[in-house]
């Protein structure tokens with residue numbers, strides 16, 4: 001369908017691709033436009049982006065299940081939450097602990113509109129529009145401070161978001177500010193595009209090519225080294241099995257198989273604040 005044939009909500013710029021909508025298309029969603037689909041298709045030509053996105057969501061679900069059941073986390077802040085999809089954080093958490101609270105944060109106003117439409121059905125979730133590059137504003141937002149109890153452990157989720165923060169925007173400093181605000185016993189979990197470097201030249205080359213496609217079309221999309229990504233956890237203690245490809249993190253029966261490239265092009269982990 002051409003963009004001109006689609007209904008475009010007022011105020012929405014569909015002349016340029018947008019991260020949330022490209023990702024939505026990659027996950028098989030319907031909240032996207034022709035320009036987003038073109039960029040998604042370009043990314044599919046250089047890496048198995050679709051399998052990667054599904055693997056990322058499966059990993060996210062396992063992390064949330066782990067945090068609720070094994071770590072006793074009953075409140076979450078999900079930054080760069082994306083457009084609502086299947087298996088949203090509150091749905092996974094509520095299946096185990098109906099009183100769990102989730103604040104969704106994204107800088108894309110379309111996420112707010114769509115999330116509100118869905119979240120209207122529950123009073124255990126909130127959603128705000130804010131930018132991870134200004135973490136202080138998220139931490140002092142009255143919705144966040146009023147809804148979450150900062151005297152009890154919190155699960156901070158940074159899934160597929162820090163690779164959309166450029167080196168100049170200081171992702172390490174952003175992660176530190178967020179970590180510092182969490183009470184003891186909290187967890188930080190994240191997923192991130194990965195460049196395996198000299199350990200695997202074939203996939204390092206693929207990472208460079210994919211980074212080029214994302215950067216040229218979306219402005220961001222960094223494939224970082226393991227050490228760069230590890231730094232985001234600071235002195236938090238990584239839970240087993242550490243920072244690994246998605247499929248290695250506490251695999252669950254029925255999760256999607258990952259193509260070999262995605263064993264090298266993305267990693268994730270969860271860590272606890274002492």
Ligand code: SAM
Nearest residue numbers: 019020023080081082106107108131132159160
């Ligand atoms: N976290 C979800 C997941 O892993 O399935 C969605 C990831 S999606 C690839 C990245 C999301 O981060 C998009 O919804 C995008 O709008 C959002 N995002 C990108 N840059 C952001 C920023 N500076 N601040 C807040 N959100 C941002």
